[in-house]
Amino acid sequence: MIRNSGIEPHVVEYLKTPPSRALLEQLIKRAGISPRDLLRQKGTPYAEFGLADESLTDEQLVDAMMSHPILAQSARSCDFGQVEERTLNA
Numbered sequence: 001m002i003r004n005s006g007i008e009p010h011v012v013e014y015l016k017t018p019p020s021r022a023l024l025e026q027l028i029k030r031a032g033i034s035p036r037d038l039l040r041q042k043g044t045p046y047a048e049f050g051l052a053d054e055s056l057t058d059e060q061l062v063d064a065m066m067s068h069p070i071l072a073q074s075a076r077s078c079d080f081g082q083v084e085e086r087t088l089n090a
Contacts, residue, residue: 018069025062035061040073 003009012019019027028035035058039051046052049064051071065072 044070
């Protein structure tokens with residue numbers, strides 16, 4: 001989709017090269033979502049770590065994603081200061 005619009009994306013394999021905490025927090029903020037919205041549940045230790053617990057803070061959820069990048073949803077694109085969610089792998 002992105003390439004079809006004439007933009008060549010810079011692909012980051014976040015499981016091999018996770019973003020810094022600052023970048024992850026910036027992407028969450030710029031996307032206008034909460035850390036909980038970014039969490040992946042299936043195929044991850046989401047349940048094992050009790051991440052469905054609504055009392056967990058945003059900081060705790062980001063901590064979990066920093067420790068286990070698989071918890072973060074993939075397929076985010078950034079362009080000119082905008083962050084858009086793309087469901088490419090759903």
